[in-house]
Amino acid sequence: MIRYHSEATIERSTSDVFSFLLDAERYSEWTEMTDTSWEDSGPPRVGSRGRFRLPGSPFGGDLDMEIVEFEADQRVVFRITHPSVTWIARSIVSPDGDGTHLTYAGEMTIHGWRRILEPMIRAEVSRGEAAEVDRLKALLEAETRTAVPA
Numbered sequence: 001m002i003r004y005h006s007e008a009t010i011e012r013s014t015s016d017v018f019s020f021l022l023d024a025e026r027y028s029e030w031t032e033m034t035d036t037s038w039e040d041s042g043p044p045r046v047g048s049r050g051r052f053r054l055p056g057s058p059f060g061g062d063l064d065m066e067i068v069e070f071e072a073d074q075r076v077v078f079r080i081t082h083p084s085v086t087w088i089a090r091s092i093v094s095p096d097g098d099g100t101h102l103t104y105a106g107e108m109t110i111h112g113w114r115r116i117l118e119p120m121i122r123a124e125v126s127r128g129e130a131a132e133v134d135r136l137k138a139l140l141e142a143e144t145r146t147a148v149p150a
Contacts, residue, residue, distance in 0.1 A: 002122045005105040006133040012140045014093050017100040018073045020140060021091045024050055030135040032056070032128065046070045058114050058121065059084050084114045104133050 010017050020026065022044045024036040036052035038044060044067055051062045059082050069077035073093065080087035089106040108125060110118050 002108040002110070002118065002125050003106070004125050004129040005103070006130045007101065007103050008133045008137045009096050009099050009101050010137045010140050011099040012144055014095050014100045015073050017093050017102060017140060018076070018091075020136070021076060021093075024052075027052065030139050031132050035062075044070070044076075058117055063087075084111050085109065086111070102133065102136070104129060 024038055027033040027036045032054055033052040034055055036050065038048055038050040040048060046067055046069065048067045050065050052065065053062060061082070063080050063082045063085075065078050065080045067076060068079045068088075069075060069090075075090070075092045077091075078087075078089045080089060085108055087106060087108045090103070092103040092105075094101050106129070108121070110121060114121075
């Protein structure tokens with residue numbers, strides 16, 4: 001099993017950060033995910049399902065995602081499935097001064113022949129997930145700076 005864990009303090013409100021974590025249309029701005037969409041309309045909630053792609057990964061085709069835990073403005077947990085991987089991804093937000101503390105963590109289980117790639121995937125996941133947190137922080141804080149008149 002591959003585990004990852006990253007944390008950051010983001011200079012945005014908890015509700016802003018949490019809303020952004022659920023905005024599938026913007027995932028490609030800060031993650032490697034592409035073609036991301038929710039199946040149903042309305043706000044994401046427990047049971048919401050969607051799919052995405054990870055170009056350049058060993059997981060070709062669509063990956064399915066489902067929200068399995070949800071506490072508004074606090075916590076969302078996704079279960080991501082593909083014939084080659086089962087992945088639990090957790091995002092937890094909490095107030096931190098004038099900003100938000102984000103914990104971004106999860107675990108992946110590789111299935112089938114791709115298990116031989118686990119050492120390589122482990123290193124990439126560790127770097128990649130930490131980089132996503134950095135990009136998310138930079139993107140959200142840049143939006144705050146451009147929205148505030150000088």
